[in-house]
Amino acid sequence: MSGTEIRFVTPGRLLNPAGGFLEGYTHTLNPYAGCAFGCSYCYVRRMPVGLFRGRNWGEWIDVKRVNLEAFRKEWRRSRERTVMTVFMGSATDPYQPVEARYGITRALLEAMAEMPPDFLLLQTRSPLVVRDRELLRRFGGRLRVSLTIETDLESVRRRFTPKAPPVAARWRALRTLLDAGIDVQIAVSPLLPHSESFAVELVRAAPRIVVDDFFHGDGACGKRTEALGIRAMYEQAGEGELYHPETARRFFRELRLRAEPHGSTVLWSREGFLPP
Numbered sequence: 001m002s003g004t005e006i007r008f009v010t011p012g013r014l015l016n017p018a019g020g021f022l023e024g025y026t027h028t029l030n031p032y033a034g035c036a037f038g039c040s041y042c043y044v045r046r047m048p049v050g051l052f053r054g055r056n057w058g059e060w061i062d063v064k065r066v067n068l069e070a071f072r073k074e075w076r077r078s079r080e081r082t083v084m085t086v087f088m089g090s091a092t093d094p095y096q097p098v099e100a101r102y103g104i105t106r107a108l109l110e111a112m113a114e115m116p117p118d119f120l121l122l123q124t125r126s127p128l129v130v131r132d133r134e135l136l137r138r139f140g141g142r143l144r145v146s147l148t149i150e151t152d153l154e155s156v157r158r159r160f161t162p163k164a165p166p167v168a169a170r171w172r173a174l175r176t177l178l179d180a181g182i183d184v185q186i187a188v189s190p191l192l193p194h195s196e197s198f199a200v201e202l203v204r205a206a207p208r209i210v211v212d213d214f215f216h217g218d219g220a221c222g223k224r225t226e227a228l229g230i231r232a233m234y235e236q237a238g239e240g241e242l243y244h245p246e247t248a249r250r251f252f253r254e255l256r257l258r259a260e261p262h263g264s265t266v267l268w269s270r271e272g273f274l275p276p
């Protein structure tokens with residue numbers, strides 16, 4: 001994390017109302033602001049938090065100092081009043097490297113496990129999530145880990161997300177979580193250039209897969225992704241024809257056909273991220 005500016009902040013509240021792409025959830029919960037993975041296509045780059053910090057996205061992190069007693073109260077108040085479906089995190093990765101040191105995600109999960117929500121989706125691309133597998137089991141069927149694996153090619157991963165965890169480590173994390181009996185899906189989100197065997201690998205590895213792309217999943221019909229220059233990254237690699245809405249739709253259809261005999265679930269875009 002050298003070169004990453006780390007600040008400590010005291011947030012007013014941690015639970016925020018969900019909306020937009022995450023309609024269907026009551027709340028979002030982000031243990032950090034900023035994200036050291038700094039993925040090239042991250043749509044948060046185009047949101048106010050990503051645009052107006054004065055530093056590049058991926059080069060700063062705010063660690064939210066959590067007053068656990070206050071959070072427990074905030075949590076209980078909401079929990080007693082209403083159905084709670086929580087998306088964690090919508091604008092950060094809850095298991096980015098800084099979590100190994102400060103444990104904000106773990107502390108929040110421990111507090112929530114005392115009175116579990118109706119549903120919690122834990123969205124990450126980090127193998128660090130396996131550290132908390134025993135804790136995650138305490139949520140029973142009310143939690144799903146959504147683990148991003150957008151390509152099976154390490155060279156492509158390095159090109160688009162050089163600071164994110166290697167692909168092999170994510171496959172291993174998936175197996176560990178499944179062995180621990182945790183509900184986990186692979187989020188192929190957004191689909192990146194991949195090998196011919198990616199669909200087969202996915203179907204063999206995971207009981208539930210969601211596919212998304214730059215045109216549906218960035219919350220702005222592809223406009224945010226276009227502004228980030230992702231099209232040029234495809235063109236520079238001679239893969240310009242793959243930057244097209246039909247690419248992921250085709251992959252999705254192939255995946256569905258291959259998944260059928262295995263009884264796996266394959267979902268498209270937002271549908272795959274919604275609470276049950």
Ligand code: SF4
Binds near residue numbers: 035036041044091092
């Ligand atoms: S891990 Fe998620 S939040 Fe972090 S930079 Fe990548 S896409 Fe953005």
